[in-house]
Amino acid sequence: MTFPVMEEELHVEKRTVDTGRGVRIHKSVSQREQIIDQPLRQDELVIEHVAIGRVVADETPPQMRYEGDTLVVPVLEEVLVVQKQLMLKEEVHIRRQQRSVTQPQSVTLRSEQVSVERFDRGIVTGNDGTPKQ
Numbered sequence: 001m002t003f004p005v006m007e008e009e010l011h012v013e014k015r016t017v018d019t020g021r022g023v024r025i026h027k028s029v030s031q032r033e034q035i036i037d038q039p040l041r042q043d044e045l046v047i048e049h050v051a052i053g054r055v056v057a058d059e060t061p062p063q064m065r066y067e068g069d070t071l072v073v074p075v076l077e078e079v080l081v082v083q084k085q086l087m088l089k090e091e092v093h094i095r096r097q098q099r100s101v102t103q104p105q106s107v108t109l110r111s112e113q114v115s116v117e118r119f120d121r122g123i124v125t126g127n128d129g130t131p132k133q
Helices: none
Strands: 016-018 023-036 038-056 065-067 072-079 086-100 105-118 121-126
Touching: none
Parallel strands: none
Antiparallel strands: 016 121, 023 105, 038 086, 065 072, 072 086
């Protein structure tokens, strides 16, 4: 009696597919206007004249000073009496105030879009590098 013995064989072949050709890339830039409304800080000086009308007793004039957040600047005047004296005529009180204002600004923003277009199929080549259909 005879029994047939079978064996399967595998034959592997590689081929190169060139896919790097036939690609077109388009890039476009679009612009749009956008309004930005951001609060900004502004400093203002409030100047107030305060009449004093007091004689300065000694020859040392009063100096600038701060009273809280107010800068006090003495303004002196010499007054002719029987004798010369320093008289504190007035003080200038300077106070800083802050306020918030908004100023809308127009800003141009750009964005890019890219599209890829394939316009041919890949070329298939065999083990030897020759093109195949």
